[in-house]
Amino acid sequence: MANRPRGDAPPAGAAFLLPQLGAHAADRFAERIAPLGLAPRHVGLLRWISHNSATTQRDVATAFGVRPSRIVVLLDELEELGLVRREVDPADRRNRAVRLTTQGRRALTRVGQAFLTHQNDLLSALTSSEQATLATLLARVAEQQGLSAGVHPAYRDDHASGHP
Amino acid sequence: MANRPRGDAPPAGAAFLLPQLGAHAADRFAERIAPLGLAPRHVGLLRWISHNSATTQRDVATAFGVRPSRIVVLLDELEELGLVRREVDPADRRNRAVRLTTQGRRALTRVGQAFLTHQNDLLSALTSSEQATLATLLARVAEQQGLSAGVHPAYRDDHASGHP
DNA sequence: TATTGTTATACTCTATAACTATA
């Protein structure tokens, strides 16, 4: 697929390679978890829920910096797969306590395995010490650019601040 | 925007950072060229046209591995901006010879400047020798993963092979 | 009949805003 346009010396710097490789990595990972019925956008959410049992949807939305209605859709999909449960909070019936099901926990384990396989394959061109160097350099760039460490690009949102 | 979900030790390996930083880099570059009326998906096309004057749209589609109708839309946008011209080939009136206008050449220059600024900012956390190391490592990963050097992720397509 | 380019249609993902129910 996609031959290289001939007759054009392409830039080979990191700034050009990053979007290319980033999209590639995301695609490969997506392929690996697709059989589980999951997409990358679900993974961060699953992880969050597994670590913050019974959070409210509002909390999730705030934590990821997205609108509540976005969370609704994602949770619908996860609930459809039986990986997540919404329970009305008896104390304040407006709140939903979101929890992982047993299936959800199992799915998260499989996602973790898929990620390790993916990682191995993606970086197989490099020795482990080179992989570490790469990770360090990327982490420094990420930090300087103000990227928060745990947030997957799938949760980008424009609403950022203020009024809905 | 998008706080880091608390209580969760995030993976910090290259495989996790790549999609995150790749998306970030793409977004930042997109912001820089947006004032020109351009998006990342236009850039590779502009560059191709500048190096292969009077190509046919079919050739472009083949080179980028996308369907011809995709090229139509992109060229419509570039023509709208006055950066590109389609000329009917008198020899075979089915073909359109695509050329950069003077404005198109100027735009491409500005895009190049924008890219340099972008690159400087994006990698400012690293020394130049570290930037070179990063580029080398990324290039090796890209090559092993079968990524062709000149193709921007904006041109990904699923049709890959065979029959339309 | 085969090929180039175009148009029309549909689908995915997400953002925005209106709405319901609780409080």
Place this chain on the structure above:
DNA sequence: TATAGTTATAGAGTATAACAATA
């Protein structure tokens, strides 16, 4: 009235397929 969650609507971007013009 204010807040949690939901539903409805709309928009961007792209894939797919039907189509017209030309060969």
